[in-house]
Amino acid sequence: MRYDLDDLRLFRHIVAEGSITAGARRMHLSLPSASARVRSLEHHAGVALLVRGRRGVRPTPAGTTLARHARDVLAQTARLEGAVASYTRSPAAPLTLLAGGSAMHRLVPQALIPFLREHPDVDVTVSECRTPRTVRMLADGEADLGVVLDDEARDCGLDTEPLGDDSLVVIGQAGGILAGRTALTYREVAEHPLVGLDADSSLRRWIEKNLGPHAPVARYRTSVAGLSTLVALAAAGVGLAVVPRRALNPGQPLEVCDLQDPWARRHHLLAWGASARSSPVAAAALAGHLRRAAD
Template sequence: MRYDLVDLRLFLHTVAEGSITAGARRMHLSLPSASSRIRALEHHAGVPLLVRGRRGVRPTPAGAALTRHAREVLTHAARLEGAVAGYLRPETAPLIVLAGSSAMHRLVPQALVSFLCEHPDSDVVASERRSSQTVQMLVDGEADLGVVLDDEASGSGLDTEPLGDDSLVVIGQAGGVLAGRTAMTFREVAEHPLVGLQSDAPLQRSIESNLGPHAPVARYRTLVGTLGAVISLAAAGVGLAVVPRRALDQDGALDVCDLHESWSHRRLSLCRGSAARTSSPTAGALADHIRRAAHHR
């Protein structure tokens, strides 16, 4: 049986996004074309690969097995293509860096300031993505470097290195409801008005995905686009917020306490993509700047 690499990439994007429409958009395909490709993939496999529902799709057991093996196939294919394409792709093409909300707030901008000043002939495109999307794009050779939650990178086959703690904490106006508190559960946090990121932000989606069906319904007074805005609103007393500790300045304008949940303990990793250019001196230099920014708090 032959598997087309485009079909495998489409299937992985569809599973990651939970939607054929979103998978088609990631592949720059029309929805009819993407649906036809997935039906053909199921026909050749001889078993259903996706369970289709009103809220999207999820893989069947056979689809989950295909997902695991397709990642390995595409990783090796990307390395094969990169080994040849690396000789043709100009070193001056922009490096592509992906990271989640936390790293894009301070870590990546700090690294870019020092890197771009030292390398005036190099360009960088930095984009915010969920960790799962970043890992997949690195595996597919669509990015050079990524900063991800370390549990998302396990089993991906990518070269990774730890960058440090990225645990979540609760913040609020200094002298407010957090005064004297050292830790709170999310259930306790949700008893107060909150401020947070917009629903499509990687950090907000991560928090929501960990709450579970029996979590209390929180009242968000506002959802904004950046962590900086969330922190400013919390400092002004608009509401409490759940943010990564590394996103905060040590200026005493906020009260901070630990978020007492198992999922609040997180660590970041730096991942290198499978494309050949990832091993270039320029990509290595950018990785060094990210590493230094991560350890300079």
Template sequence: MRYDLDDLRLFTQVAAEGSITAGARVMHLSLPSASARVRALEAQAGVPLLIRERRGVRLTPAGATLARHAREVLAETTRLDNAVASYAVSSTAPIRLVAGGSAMHQLVPVALATFLREHPEYDVNVSERRTVRSVRLLAAGEADLGVILDDEPTSLRTEPLADDSLVVVGQAGGTLAGRTSIAYSEVAEHPLVGLDRNSPLTQWMDERLGPHAPAPRYRTVVPTLHMLITLATAGAGLAIVPRRAVDAIAALDICPLQDAWSTRAHLLCYAADAPESAHLLASHLHAAAGA
């Protein structure tokens, strides 16, 4: 026997709703059309599939078997469509996203995961850039969307995205135990672990601390926030990191900095001619920021 996929979709909806009327509404069909399709399925099967009652329908044993297998067939069809679609070449230019290292740690990967899964027709090129560079690329039309910090003036369209304030972290029960806040000048008196000199966060802090800030002792510097947080959690030293990166880690003591420069936020920044696909990606970044 040959089954029409739309008929199977309708039948699974009728089975789920317990009503041909409700199933027709979900499938955007008229009731006569839906009823005719169900009768044709029963004629093809050669057995009744539904027991029709005053307030809806119930599945016969044959109908329950058909509904179960139909759901499996439809799910497999969806997997088949997605597998074939993954080989298609996008007909649009990739979205060009620029963001700093802090956003790259969690925010951007979470947003990309949902966006790429839900929009197989779009590709995304991602570059890590400091805010000042991101703004220049967006202004020049060389990027479509950026996650920037709120301390760089721009005439481009921006909108609030997420808090990105910095905190000091250390091994639970260690130096920071019981502290509600701490100044950078005191933090610098303790052994630290940090990001390497080329990281956007390190460069951003150096600009705000200036040449007269106390020189800390770094036991080691590493290239990624993940490595930095791992070392701080293990007790290798204190670390200064974005709070969003560590809020869910129970094995750390987290202490806000007293210094005004530690309070900062992420903004979404759009190029003047950002494509509609960039706005779709922006909605996923907002969702990731609010998760």
């Protein structure tokens, strides 16, 4: 026999409520209409599906079996409808998030994972970008959100909000030449062999821009692409490294010293672009995850 999906839904509601009247109400049907549908089900099944009493109804063994299979059929139908509907929806334009190398190390991944899980229909394009270029792209509507440095984004004309500390520290091998020190200047750091990020990285460029023409010439034993590798090299005693404090995991076996130079004290800002208005709900949700990741 063929089953009507609305009849199956009605029967499930009746069994769940223990009442034809209540089941009819949940389906927005009149009681006579609901009763007729149940009688039609029983007629086609050739067996009683409900035991009627003064206090309501309860399923017969056949009715229990029907209700159980109806649940599975309706669930499968919902999945089928969702799968087919996904081909008819116009895909939303992906959000564009820009951030410097420091934020890309931990902040951005920690925000993206829960956001993408909670918003399966929203895609995000993420790019590493220095603050000046990020500001230009946000102002031109080429990006939705950006994680920027306060010193470089001040008076940029964008909507911004504080996001978190991104100050720089010096790290070295536990028990090494930094042992017993709490702070030092970059000039002191440059007296020792260093390991650093690649020359075109946003952090390396930030450091070199702020050092000026009369800064000491540092010896870099090697340059690497990522902060994780840089921290590992410093921990192994290959050389000292200047990194954002937020790049360090609590409990890592390292010597950590504050960098005393004024330019080492930095803060991240969350900046909004003009294009964020085209997907305000999604952009606001991603911004919320960035705030929580920065805490």
